[in-house]
Structures are given as C-alpha cells and as structure tokens.
Amino acid sequence: MSVALVTGGSSGIGWSTAVELARRGSAVILTYSANEAGAKQAVAAIEQNGGKATALHLDVGRSDTFAAFRDRVGEVLRGWGRDDFDVLVNNAGFSHTALFPDTTEELFDRLYRVLLKGPFFLTQTLLPLLADGGAVINTTSSSTDQPEPGYSGYASMKGALVVLTRYLAKELSPRRIRVNSVSPGATRTRLGGDAFEKFPEFIPLLAEKTALGRVGEPGDVAVAIAALAGEDGRWITAQNVEVSGGFGL
Numbered sequence: 001m002s003v004a005l006v007t008g009g010s011s012g013i014g015w016s017t018a019v020e021l022a023r024r025g026s027a028v029i030l031t032y033s034a035n036e037a038g039a040k041q042a043v044a045a046i047e048q049n050g051g052k053a054t055a056l057h058l059d060v061g062r063s064d065t066f067a068a069f070r071d072r073v074g075e076v077l078r079g080w081g082r083d084d085f086d087v088l089v090n091n092a093g094f095s096h097t098a099l100f101p102d103t104t105e106e107l108f109d110r111l112y113r114v115l116l117k118g119p120f121f122l123t124q125t126l127l128p129l130l131a132d133g134g135a136v137i138n139t140t141s142s143s144t145d146q147p148e149p150g151y152s153g154y155a156s157m158k159g160a161l162v163v164l165t166r167y168l169a170k171e172l173s174p175r176r177i178r179v180n181s182v183s184p185g186a187t188r189t190r191l192g193g194d195a196f197e198k199f200p201e202f203i204p205l206l207a208e209k210t211a212l213g214r215v216g217e218p219g220d221v222a223v224a225i226a227a228l229a230g231e232d233g234r235w236i237t238a239q240n241v242e243v244s245g246g247f248g249l
Contacts, residue, residue, distance in 0.1 A: 001052075003077065003085035004229065005029045007060060007122070008092030010038035012189030013139060016222035017089055018042050022051035024226055029076055029085070031058035031092065052080070060092045060118030061110065066125040073129060084131040087229040090119040090161075091139040097150035108153050115157035120164060130177065135229045138165050138181040139221075140240060145183075146248040158183075162240045169238035178237040180228045185244025187216035211246025220245070 004021045008014035009030025018030045019042060028046060032039035032055055039055035046053040054076055058069050077083060093115050098107060119138055130136070140162050143155040162181055169179040186206040207214050224243045227233055 001080065001082070002026045002087070003029065003080065003082055004087035004089065005031075005073065005085055005126070006089040006091060007031045007058060008033075009042055009055070010035035013184065013187065013218045013221045013225075014089070014091040015042045016218035017091060017225045018053065019045055020219070020222040020226045021087065021089075021229065022046040022053060023049065024230060026087065027052040027080055029053070029073060030055050031060075033057070033059050033092065058092070060122060061113040063113075063117060063121045066122055069122075070125050070129065073126065077129065084129050084134075086131050086134045088123060088126060088130060088134070088136045089139070089225060089229070090123065090136065091225075092118070093139065095154055098153065099150055100152045103153050111153045111157050115154070116160050116164070119161060123168065127172075133176045134178075135233065136165075136168060136172070136177065136179040137225050137228050138162075138179075139225075140165075140181045140183045142183050142185040142242055142244045142247055145242070146185075165240060166238045173237070178228075178233065180233070180236060180238070181240045182221060182224050182228065183240050183242040183244070184221045185210065185216055185242070185247030187218060187221060189218060206247075209247055210244070211249040214245065216243070216245055 004026040006014050006018045009018040010032035018028045022028050030039060030042055043053045043055050056072055096107060138161050141158040143151045144159040165179050165181040172179060203215055221243045224241060
C-alpha cells in the first residue's frame with residue numbers, strides 16, 4: 001500500500017488531489033488549517049470509494065509545530081503498518097493581492113512563512129519518513145511567468161519554490177526521490193477569500209485569456225499531480241509543469 005501526504009487537502013486542488021491519489025490506490029494523510037469540515041468531507045469521499053484516509057491539523061506557517069506533526073504522521077503510519085510514506089504534496093497556501101507600493105512587511109512575511117518557509121522546513125522535517133524512491137510535488141503558480149498587478153509578493157514566493165524544487169531534485173536524487181512542481185493557472189478554488197464565488201464576473205475574462213477557453217477546475221491540476229507522483233512520472237524530476245490550459249497564450 002502506497003501512502004501520500006497532501007497539505008491543504010480540505011478544499012480546492014488539495015482536496016481533489018487527495019481524492020485522485022486515493023482513486024489510484026494510495027492511502028492518504030491530508031491536512032487542514034481552519035477548514036476541518038472540508039477535510040472530513042475529503043476523508044469521507046475517499047472512504048466511500050473504498051479508500052483509506054485521515055485528516056491532521058497543520059498550520060504550514062508555524063514551522064515550530066512541524067516536529068510534533070511529524071510524530072503524529074508517524075503514529076498514523078504505524079497504524080497502517082508502515083514506517084514511511086511515498087508521496088509528499090506541498091499544496092497548502094493562500095493568496096492575497098496587493099500592489100507593490102501597498103505590500104506591507106507583515107503581508108510579505110506571512111506570504112513567506114506559508115508559501116516558501118513552510119514547504120522548505122516541512123519537507124526537511126518529514127524527510128526521515130519519506131521513502132527512498134518516493135516523490136515530492138510542490139504547487140507553484142503560473143503567476144511566476146504571467147505577471148499581473150497585485151501579485152508581486154505572492155509570485156515571488158512561488159518563483160522561489162520553483163527554484164527550491166530543482167535544488168531538492170538534485171540533493172535528494174541519491175535516494176531516488178523525484179521532486180517536481182505543478183504551476184496552475186486560473187483555477188476555481190477558494191483562494192483569495194473565495195474570489196471566484198464573490199466575483200463571478202471575472203470568470204469570462206479569465207476564460208478569454210486561456211487558450212482552451214475556460215478556467216481550470218481543481219481536478220485538472222489533481223490529475224497532473226497524481227501522474228507526477230506515480231509510475232507515470234518515474235523518469236521526470238526537477239520540472240515545473242504548467243497546468244493552465246494555455247493561460248496567457
């Protein structure tokens with residue numbers, strides 16, 4: 001039985017990724033921060049289809065809690081007859097827009113803690129539990145290549161995560177651990193305070209900017225993550241794969 005750990009699995013891309021990995025045969029540990037109800041729904045969806053899953057609380061902006069989280073992961077693994085896991089998906093995050101002159105140091109630091117420092121030190125903390133021959137997938141953003149006003153802080157952190165992906169691919173290669181990232185375009189998630197629900201008038205505008213004529217759905221990204229995590233991605237590492245339907249073409 002393979003085991004995957006998906007951060008931010010209570011909604012959006014993380015929720016869909018957890019369900020997709022389970023559909024492909026993995027037991028799933030998914031994490032949530034504030035949305036416990038969404039995490040329970042994801043676990044229920046997996047179990048209803050015969051899969052195995054559990055949800056653990058994790059604030060990726062609190063690196064001081066990572067060691068205790070690793071201990072909880074270890075307890076779950078032992079209960080499943082494992083002492084390690086196979087796939088880590090660093091997906092948890094948030095989006096907050098602010099024009100460059102209006103970006104406060106407080107906002108910058110929060111973006112840094114959640115989007116870059118969190119994945120860096122969470123991966124480091126969990127590394128002893130990650131199986132040789134496993135996979136790490138980081139969720140980045142097409143905003144790193146498609147500049148839009150208001151995203152300078154957010155995209156800077158996601159761009160740094162792309163660089164980290166390549167470095168981890170190099171450093172973890174002796175253990176045959178593959179490290180890649182996926183770069184979603186405009187995707188219908190709860191990011192930005194449920195922006196798609198609050199501002200539906202922007203959806204047609206985003207669809208017009210997308211070569212395939214619509215905004216992305218979480219499942220569109222989830223299948224790409226699952227492919228990179230599994231046997232289909234066995235010869236792929238150090239890559240940032242844009243999953244955007246051709247946004248900005």
